[in-house]
Amino acid sequence: MKKELQRHGKAKIPGAPVPYDRTKIHPGILHIGVGNFHRAHEEFYTNQLLGMGGREEWGIYGVALLPQDEPLYKALKSQDGLYTLTACGRDGRDEFYEIGSLVDLAWGPENPQSVIDRIADPRIKIITLTIMEGGYNIDKETGEFMLGSKDVKHDLEHPGHPRTVFGFLAAGLRKRRKNGAGPVTVLSCDNLQHNGDTARKAFISFIEAQDSELARWVKKNVTFPNSMVDRITPAVTPDDVKRLNAQSGVEDAAPVYSEDFIQWVIEDDFIAGRPDWEAAGAEFTDDVSAYENMKLSLLNASHSLLSYPAFLAGYRRVDEAVRDERFARYLRLFMDRDAGPYVPAPGNTDLELYKKTLLERFGNKAVSDQISRLCFDGVSKIPVYVMPVLTKMIRDDADLERLAFFIAAYRHYLKHGKDDRGRAYEVNEPWLTEEDRKLIAGDDPVDFLGLSPFRSTDLKAADKFVSQYRSMVEGLEKDGVLSVLEKMVLP
Numbered sequence: 001m002k003k004e005l006q007r008h009g010k011a012k013i014p015g016a017p018v019p020y021d022r023t024k025i026h027p028g029i030l031h032i033g034v035g036n037f038h039r040a041h042e043e044f045y046t047n048q049l050l051g052m053g054g055r056e057e058w059g060i061y062g063v064a065l066l067p068q069d070e071p072l073y074k075a076l077k078s079q080d081g082l083y084t085l086t087a088c089g090r091d092g093r094d095e096f097y098e099i100g101s102l103v104d105l106a107w108g109p110e111n112p113q114s115v116i117d118r119i120a121d122p123r124i125k126i127i128t129l130t131i132m133e134g135g136y137n138i139d140k141e142t143g144e145f146m147l148g149s150k151d152v153k154h155d156l157e158h159p160g161h162p163r164t165v166f167g168f169l170a171a172g173l174r175k176r177r178k179n180g181a182g183p184v185t186v187l188s189c190d191n192l193q194h195n196g197d198t199a200r201k202a203f204i205s206f207i208e209a210q211d212s213e214l215a216r217w218v219k220k221n222v223t224f225p226n227s228m229v230d231r232i233t234p235a236v237t238p239d240d241v242k243r244l245n246a247q248s249g250v251e252d253a254a255p256v257y258s259e260d261f262i263q264w265v266i267e268d269d270f271i272a273g274r275p276d277w278e279a280a281g282a283e284f285t286d287d288v289s290a291y292e293n294m295k296l297s298l299l300n301a302s303h304s305l306l307s308y309p310a311f312l313a314g315y316r317r318v319d320e321a322v323r324d325e326r327f328a329r330y331l332r333l334f335m336d337r338d339a340g341p342y343v344p345a346p347g348n349t350d351l352e353l354y355k356k357t358l359l360e361r362f363g364n365k366a367v368s369d370q371i372s373r374l375c376f377d378g379v380s381k382i383p384v385y386v387m388p389v390l391t392k393m394i395r396d397d398a399d400l401e402r403l404a405f406f407i408a409a410y411r412h413y414l415k416h417g418k419d420d421r422g423r424a425y426e427v428n429e430p431w432l433t434e435e436d437r438k439l440i441a442g443d444d445p446v447d448f449l450g451l452s453p454f455r456s457t458d459l460k461a462a463d464k465f466v467s468q469y470r471s472m473v474e475g476l477e478k479d480g481v482l483s484v485l486e487k488m489v490l491p
Contacts, residue, residue, distance in 0.1 A: 018082070018100035019051040025103050027061035028275070030118055032165055033130035034062040034072065039099065040085055040233040040258035042128060042189055046101040048280040057123070058275040059103035063115050065165055073107040075253035081105055084248050086257040088366035095260070096248045108168060112161070119172020122181035125272040129199065131165055133192045133380075136202040140380065140431065145205035156210050166206035173207070173222070174214050183221035183271040189229050189264075193292050193384060196226035196267060225267035228291045230299070232367050233258040259367045261357065265291040265346075283347065290346030297339040299358055300385040302331050305402070306362075307374035308409040313481040314421040319368035322359060326482065329489040331359065334402050339389045341398075372428075378410060379431040382453040390465075391457045400465045401488060407459075408472035409481065411448045414440045420480040445473040 029046070031038060042060070049055055062081065064073045076083060081102035087095045106114045118124060129135075137146050146152065155167030162168045169186070176184065186203065188195035203224075208215040236244075236256060244255040264282040278284055285291070303318075309330075310321035321327045335355045345351045390403045418424050432440075432452075439447050446466060449459040459465055475484040 018047070018098045020053065020100065022059075022080075022082075022100045022103060024056050025050060025059035025101075026057060026123065027059040027103055027118075028057045028123055029060045029126045029128060030063060030124045031060050031128045031130070032063045032065060032168075033132075033135075034064050034069070034076070034102070034105065035130060036236060036256045036258075037229075037231070037233045038128075038130045038189065039083065039102070039256045040087075041229060041231050041262065041264065042130075043099050043101050044085060044097070044262065045264060045277050045280045045282055046275065047097065047099045049275055049277060050101055052279060055275055060101050060128075061118055061124070062102050062105040063108065063118070063168075064105070065108040065115075065168065067109060069107060070109075072254060073105060076102065077105050079253060083254045083256065084244065084250050084252045086244055086247060086255065087260045088257060088364060089260045090360045090364050092366075094247065094366070098250070108162075112168070115168055116162075116171045116175060119169065119184075120175035120179055120181055122176075122179075124184065126185045126187055126270065126274060127169070128187045128189055129165070130189050133190060135165065135190070136192075136198050137164075137166070138198060138202060145202050147205070147209055152206065156206070159210055166203060169203060170207050170210055170214065173218060174211065177214060177217045177221075183223075185223045185225065185270045185272055185274070187225055187227060187266070187270075189227060191229055193296060194226055194289075196224040196269075200224035221271065223269045223271040225269040226288045226292075227267065228263070228265040228288050228295055230263040230295060231258050231261065232361065232364075232369065234367055234369070257367070259361055259364050261361050285347065290344060291349075294343050294346055294349065294351075294354070296385055297343050297389055298335055298355060300381070301339055301389060302335060302358060302362075303369075303374050304378070304381055304385045305334050305406050306331060307371060307378075308413040309406065309481050309485065311371045311375055311425070312409060312413055312419045312476075313485075314419050314423070316371055317368045318371055318374070319363050319365045321371065322362045326485045326489055328359060330402065330485060331362075333489060337399065338393060338402055342389060342392050372425075375413065376428045377430060379429055379436070379453045382410070383456060387454065387456050394457065394459075394462045394465060397464070400462075400468050404465060404468035405472045405484065405488060407449070407454075408445075408469055408476055411440070411445060411473065412476045420482070445470060 031042065046058060046060055049058065081104060083099055085097045085099050108115050119127065137149055137152060139146050151163045152166060155162045155164050159171060162171050186199055188199040192198060204215060204218060207218055241255055244257055245252055265288050266282060266284050267288050268284040268286065306321060306327060310327055315321040343351065393400055393403065414427055436452050439451055446460060472484060
């Protein structure tokens, strides 16, 4: 008979039951955006820390704000916040954990006042966020906070009845200031560069537009550290729920699974104190920029470099593609020869081990990404992940073969709608402009180099790049991806 998640104390789960009495834990952290990544990342670190004892003040109060959060909220609430995490090993062996650090929850649409009150609670010292890149409401073109958004306008006009994360935080901080509850840290855990700076810009822009007096208080009493987060955490399907529960032997309405790799690097700027997450494996630093550069230039850029060529070759899962030695060598050459010279090792990082581990992570069958997800929204990803490296390579007169191949494959993907096996697909590029679409439809491949994601560099003026790119376009049209790839990567 399967076990139900226990509401208090230790549960008998194979591998790693909650090793502490949850009745003694109270929340010092409020987290907005309780989704799968948060539950596999911050909650995991905090759960490990609470298990060491003597840190009872650092439980997590979870907040869900979106209507679509209701099913997960109700599932977790019915289990007093307990759930299971399966960490899928690259060696095929899995580890099971019962996570107990989520000690209470609220759903904003159901009880908005409880969220506001918790933000104002003097015991809350840190407010963490996973609201996704688009959740910060920053205009991609101007870099400015969009005050004209419908729900933002509502919150500006109705400060006591918020709908958005900005309205909720402003209402909670306003009450916190009024009650003398003290300063607080807002820590973004979203996967975007300079996430703390982005959070500061978004929240202060909103608060300045709503309440200038509160904005002055926030600038003195709220810090926004940057952080770098990393753990592949897939979506959980109904079939996954059955599979995970069968593996763990626990009847869990909200299980989550992830890869075994995990990393969290945090700027040490906590105005009201913090837990010693470093005891559980996190790393604190004065500047996360070098870590961000490493992840963006090696992990994220490699995902992009793989995406369109592998999809056009007929692959649909990342682990399947990287088991093809041609793609594995292509990625390793990119990491070693193209991006590598521009990635100084941060801290005590062993870059050779990091690159080796990346390929192992990509090849993890249990958590493999869909390549279609990697292809999604290249207009937003390419300027951040690929163009900084390509720009430096053009400047340094480096070998541009692999990057020319990638840009040619991106054009082929956008233009043709069928992979090399003849299978049709839909392109999902929500930010293409009308001018972009004209350039994609044109017959001259060089015109494509004026596409909006390439605007940081005048690719048309880089003669060496244009020459190699033309050759790659012709090769893809005539021979297909795998033929071009073989000539490029095989000795």
